Amino acid sequence: MHDRETDIMRVALLSGFGPTCKNDVxxxxxxxxxxATAAAVGRSYFADRGGFALSDLSFVSGxxxxxxxRPLRDAVPHLTTMTLEAILEAAGIQQIHIxxxxxxxxxxxxxxxxxxxxxxxxxxxxxMSTLGRALNFARQVADGRPVVLGGQYANIRFRQILARHPDIHCILRGDAEQALPALLIAIRDHKDLHDIPNLVYxxxxxxxxxTPRHEIRFEDWPAPRITGDRPAIPYESMRGCPFTCGFCSFPFASPHWRYxxxxxxxxxxxxYAEGNGTRLINAMDSTFTVPPRRMEALLDLLxxxxxxxxxxxxxxxxxxxxxMDRLAAGGCRTLSIGFESMHDGVLAAMSKKVTAAQNxxxxxxxxxxxxxxxxSFMVGYPGETPEAYRATSDFLVSEYEGHFKLHVFGMTDEAMPVWADRARFGLEVGDEDDPDFDWRHDGMDATTATRLNHxxxxxxxxxxxxxxxxxxxxxxxxxxxxHLSRQDNLKVEKIVERIAMLPRDHPDPATGMAAFDRLLDAAARFGITRTDPATHCGRDLITD
Known part of the structure; x- marks a missing residue:
């Protein structure tokens, strides 16, 4: 409970990543x-080689x-968590992160x-199913005290959420920097919510x-202040987005683009570099490199x-x-780009404002x-047929180099611009609680898209x-x-990938073990051998 003499509140913050990647299946x-699955596969499928785990692979350095x-030591903190913790700390509110x-x-x-x-x-x-799991735990923590929701999903589906979970105290939509401290003070003092912006209840x-929507002057608002050594930091340079891609509801959560x-x-x-020892910034904006003039000015400074x-x-x-040379000189280590498709008709349907030639x-x-x-690429956007998707799949199979991701289109919520065009595409959703995996349109359905993806x-x-x-x-x-180049490390990742996926690529272990031996030989050319994990050095060896 909050301290009656000092009026210090104590809140629990439930935040972090989702339960899985949508394509983990x-x-x-x-x-x-x-x-558990990896351990069982290692024992059974690799039985003729005395069992195997990816942790057996090792190399010598120094x-x-x-x-x-090697498990990531300095993972980039979760942006939402870091931002909320900074807001609460600045407001003098004690917090317990779960x-x-x-x-x-x-x-x-x-x-x-x-x-x-x-x-x-x-x-x-x-x-809704995942939200229900989070709320079940939140209610146990709350023990009858207010539960407050925020974030993208609650921002968009607040009506459905409140209809199913009327015990929720309120949902905070949009900027939280000023609204959240004001809300918590109102909860502490048992006051009405109608004067606090950005709420539905x-x-x-x-x-x-x-209550009325209010946006902070984000461009003037201080970045989260953090303490201690933080080698990697997430960063938010803008709110909103200047684009309206049909598959993205992100702009709906913050309608005005500010940077x-x-x-x-x-x-x-x-x-961050001087005060926290930060060596890596992960810019989490949907498109950090716009506006171009800002990016050019930034590359002069970095x-x-x-x-x-x-x-x-x-x-x-x-x-x-x-x-490209300016980006490299400015410290750019990795760019993530949504190509989405290599078919101009599909890109136009997405309102992507990019062509296959530009990709x-x-x-x-x-x-x-x-x-x-x-x-990253996508299969199944409304209107796309299996024939149109061939342009993307052929490019990936025959021409692409480097890291790639391939997603199945998901109808996450009705705030996605494509939903306004559902009649044009014949888009229908079967299960409204899990629309990502139960949709169909004139080009294909979710089952077909998943098969094409795999x-x-x-x-x-x-x-x-x-x-x-x-x-x-x-x-x-x-x-x-x-000690090796990025290109050589990609080759090593390819070997690891093929070893890990042997049960899918060679269901018969006898055939798989012959392939396994060849892959171990390929790994040996990079100095990688199979050894007892107990012999591996526990010291950090990290380049991040």
Whole structure:
């Protein structure tokens, strides 16, 4: 409970990542499955080789033997959590953070002592079932005290959520920097909510009340202040988005595009580098490289700071080698780009404002340079037929190089612009509680899209020597072999990928073991051997 003499509140913050990747089912029955599955596969499928685990792979560096797959030491903190913690700390509110990962894993514990409110972030929740799991735990923590929701999912589906969960105290929509402290003070003092902006809440007569929306001047608002050593930091340079891609409801949550200046970004990053020992910034904006003039000004400032960074970009931002050289000189380590499709008709239907030729130009610039990249693609966007999708699958199988992701279109919510065009595409949703996996349109349905997704990934993994599926790497230190180039590390990842996926590629263990031996020989050419994990050095070996 809050301290009656000092009026210090104590709240529980439930936030973090979602329970799974939406395409994790692709890894079922392989060494990339969950821990129990991987252990069982290692014992049974690899029985003729005395069992096997990916943790057996190792190499020697500096006279010491290290595991090839080393758990990531300095993971980038969760942006929403870091931002909310900074807001609460600045307001003098005590907080207990409960990571949602522990809720999904069943390892979360109820905090000791009484709390005044429970805050639940829905930024990485995408269906009613997952929300229900989070709320069940939140109610246990709250023990009858207010439960407050915020984040993307609650922002968009607030009416459905309040109809199903009328015990929720309120939902905070939009900017929380000023509204959240004011809300918690009102809860503490048992005051009405009608004067606090950005809220929706159930009324006694069963209606949903909404208070006026208010946006902070984000460009002037200070970046979260943090303490201690933080080698990696997430960063938010804008709110909202200037684009309206049909598959993205992100702009709905923050309708007005606001962004910090290049000078402000450079000052913030320098502050983190000097005060927190930060070496890597992960810019979490949907498209960090716009507006172009800001990006050009920022690239003039960054070389003197000497910090590495990763960001999301649009393909049409990348135009020539001069630009690539400036990005590299400014510390850019990795760009993530949503190509989505290599078919102009599909890109136009998405309102992507990018052409297949611009995607190809960006790819040609990236594959020959020193900047890492991850390009994502999509199958099943409304209107896309299996025939139109061939342009994307053929490109991935025959031409693509580097890390890639391939997603199945998901109808997450009705705020997605494509929903307004549902009649045009014949788009229908079967299960409104889980619309990502139960939709159909004139081109295909979710089942067909999932089959095409898996078929394409299979073909790329087996036939393309230069393309590597990016789904498992983020849990490990980068690079796997720090003394080798990015290109050589991609080859090593390809070997690891093929070993892990042997049960899918060779269901017969006898055939699989012959392939396993060949893959171990290929790994040996990079100095990687199979050894007892007990012999591996426990010291850190990290380049991040």
């Amino acid at each position: 692709y890894f079922d029955g392989t060494l990339f499955g969950d821990a 006279g010491l033997r290290h595991a090839l797959l 990571d949602t990962t522990d809720i999904w894993n069943g390892t979360a514990h109820l905090p000791a002592g009484q709390i005044d409110a429970v805050l639940v972030s829905t930024s990485y929740i995408w269906d 159930p009324t006694a007569d069963g209606r949903v009340a909404a 910090r200046t290049a000078e402000r970004i450079a000052r913030d990053w320098a502050t 070389p003197s700071i000497g910090i590495s960074w990763e960001a999301y970009s649009r393909a049409n931002y990348l135009k020539d080698t001069r630009q 190809r130009r960006a790819f040609d610039l990236l594959r020959g340079g020193e900047i890492g990249f991850r390009c 078929d394409t990934i299979d073909q790329v993994r087996r036939r393309n020597e230069h393309a590597v599926l990016h789904m498992w790497q983020d849990r490990y230190q980068r690079y796997l072999l720090p």
